[in-house]
Amino acid sequence: MKPETESELADMVAGLRDPVRIVGGGTRAISGPEANIETGALRGISLYEPGALTLVANAGTPLAEIQAVLEAEGQQLAFEPMDHRSLLETQGEPTIGGVVAANISGPRRIQVGACRDFLLGVRFVDGRGQVIKNGGRVMKNVTGYDLVKLMAGSWGTLGILTEVSLKVLPKPESVATLSVAVQDVGSAVEVLSAALKSPFEVTGAVYNPEGGKALLRVEGFADSVAYRIGRLTAVLSGFGEVTDEGDAVTLWTGIRDVHPFQGKGGDIWRLSVKPGDAAETSARVEADQALFDWGGGLVWLRVPAGTDVRARLGEFSGHATLVRSDHATITKLGRFQPEPTTVSALTKGLRAKFDPRGLFNPGLMG
Template sequence: MQPKSEAELADCLAAAKHPMAIRGGGTRPIGRAVAGEVLSTAALTGITLYEPGALTLVAQAGTPLAEIEAVLHAENQRLPFEPMDHRALLGTNGTPTIGGVVAGNVSGPRRIQAGAARDSLIGVRFVDGAGTVIKNGGRVMKNVTGYDLVKLMAGSYGTLGVLSEVSFKLLPEVETCACLILEGLSDQSAVAALSRALASPYEVTGAAHTANRGGRSRTMLRLEGFAKSVAYRTDALRGVLAEFGEVEVISDPDLVRQMWKDQRDVTAFAGQTGDVWRISCKPSDGPTIGAKIKGEVIYDWGGGLIWALVGEGHDLRKTLGAFGGHATLIRASEATHARIPTFHPEPAPLAALSDGLRRKFDPKGILNTGLMATAMPAA
């Protein structure tokens, strides 16, 4: 099923009597396979409003992300949140869409400086499970009054409604970039160095560390902006980091962009055997959590995001125990996904709130049913 307009989408959902598997570009099949007829947003395409002077863009949900980025690039602008491309990590094909980015709240290394996808989202249009078209937010940057459904839809994975249109605030593109590198640091020292840099006034836009698991660790910091500013901040930040060891500087913008694209897309784990987990935590807790993981570990967001490659079928949540964050199973076999919930269990009050929202927005229980369930059904 592939509606060609929002009205057709609303008719499809109003008439639906059985579960629907919502699909955008098909590049992020995270979690258990969802039963039901596939409902694709691929035909809902096109940029419906772009005002470079106002730094705002509105696009239909099925619009390819590459198309949006090309249009923005021509005006020397960009999406602030650097969305990850999951295709290499998950071994998928297809075309990433802007609706899929919003549905997964997909954000990259620049989140530490520019925020997540939801922080740049200023408006949404979507169709709920009853076939009702709902609009929230707007097409310009302003405060949202009433219920903030804009933020609610970001990261809901199509379980509350099917996005038809999204609106974003934008940022100017950067002139150049540089990367500072420290080699051989322990996880503890690396996170301390990243924290020191992030607390400095030098506007770090990337702070990552690849742990030493049978190789040499690497700690990276990214600076972006006007050429003179980047040069000044690079020299200043080298001084801040001097106590952690020798600092190498890479100033070739093309090389720096490729390095951070690889970091963003976790290409180090692409094609490797094993399950991939994504752990969100306090940066200061990162090294302690990382030390419990028997496998390869990559830190991002100054230590607040951990990517872990572990043995197949291993329930990493049991290994980590209780901590102030959450662990998401991103890549695993169908058998593992059938046994281990994809998303971290919620505290009872939050779970009750989530269930209530789903019943309100999807009264027939047809939208990606069970995708975000944190308890497995009885055998």
Template sequence: MTPQSEAELAEIIARAKGPLAIKGGGTRGVSGAGDALSVAGLSGVTLYEPGALTLVVEAGTPVEKVQALLAEENQRLAFEPMDHRGLLGTDGAPTMGGVFAANVAGPRRIQCGAARDFLLGVRFVDGRGDILSNGGRVMKNVTGYDLVKLMAGAHGTLGVLSEVSLKVLPQAEACATVTVQVSDLERAVLAMSKALGSPYDVTGAAFDLDQEAVHIRVEGFDASVRYRVEALTTELSIFGEVTVSLGEGAAFWESIRDVAAFHDRMGDVWRISVKPSDAVALAPRLEAEGLLFDWGGGLLWALVPQGTDLRARMTVPGHATLVRASTETMAKLGRFQPQPAALAAISAGLRQQFDPRSILNPGLMG
């Protein structure tokens, strides 16, 4: 089922007799049980005010279309959503609704926040088939209960997004990457922490264990970038040899964003969120065949043999999400980290309020 309007979407949900598997672009391989319901037919830009840095789009609008539109005005999606297609071997086109339903963000999250932090308003259809809206279309008109951020990251279990209003930001004039050769994970985390704790407005901090290299990104006006790069080069030289790349960082940081190092390698892929200081003790316990560190060490991407339960090896507080695995492993281990009892009760209560018939991606998030 692919409704062509919000009203048709609401009618389909209201008349549904069983579970519905909500689908955006189908690029992340995340779907609940039931009849497929795609929002791809809800596509288009309904409002764009470059001067106000605001954009309103229907949920099925392809991310690539939005990025092309913003580029014409020298603007961007600052939270740089990850493209999962290379890692998962999927096709289709990522959609704006899918990005916010999963709260997808890339390396720049450490500086500007997650996708949810750019949401101004949403329209969605709940499990009863009612059309609801919350927030506003411009930054000065955001009022009411914050259902906006509640919908971000709910993966369609509370409602099906039909429209999103969001803030955009100007494109940076210049970009530079400072690379430090560091072979030791503990020193790598210290180097990233020093960069992030500096006054130089770092927008990316990643560590490639295979290449033994810490990468620090700086963006902004050209003169400012050059000044900050010079200062960071001096401060980070205590950790290892420093090199600088000016002006050609987009493709490199996209490869970090999309975990390109694991695209052509066999095995399951886990996404683990922990405190950067805890990553040092946790990493060797994972016994992974490949490890990548983003967000200053707070985000670990781990490549492990098929069927490995990394949650059983978690010795520090955090969340482990199974991103790529066989259907059997996914069914056995579950995609998402089990919630503590108190939080699970709150989540169940919210689902009962928004989806009393339990038809929207049932079982997807517990």
């Protein structure tokens, strides 16, 4: 089923009798019912005001189309959404609705926030076939349900997005990257933490064990970047050899899209932990490969197929998400970290409110 308008989608949902899988651009293979609703025909930018830093687009609009329009005005989606295709070995085309539904955010999240922090408003169709609008075109306080934030990261389980309003930001005039030679994860996290605690507005902080370097990105006006890079070099010189890697745009695109794992077998997990716990947590998993982003708060792990990473971790302060595996493993282990009983009750209550018939992506989030 591929509706071409919001009203057609609403009628389609109202007439459903069985659960469906919600599909955007098809870049993330989500298991579920054979029947699906594709949102790719709901496309187009309906409003773009560069001076107001505001963009409104239909959910099926390709991400590349939005980025091209913003690029022409020297602007960007500052939360830096990743492209999953190389990591998941999928085809398709990322859409802005899929980005919002999964709250996809890249390395710059540590400085500017996540996708949901740039989301101004949403329109979506709930499980009754009702069209619901929440938010607007400016940041403001709300009372009652903040459905804008609620929809970001709900993975289509509460409703099918039809339109999103986003705040955009100017692209930086200059970008620079420093690398610091380190020996292990613990040392790397110390370097990343020191940089992030500094006043020099680091917008990327990552460690790739294969390269043996902690990487820091600084962005902004050229004179400001030059000054901050100089000061940051002085701050970090006591940790190891500091090297100026230059602009390194390709390097950060590779980090965003987890290119170090590209073309390699096994399952891929994504851990959210406190940066100080990154070294100890990753050691317990004994992964084949790791990548540490967000100053150590985001840990990508590649492990042998079928590995139960949560069992290896035991109780820990964080979340372990199974990003890539076969259907049998995902069915057995679950894609997302099991929720505590109290949180699970809230989740079920929300789903009962917005999707009382259990139509959308059943089983995806518990």
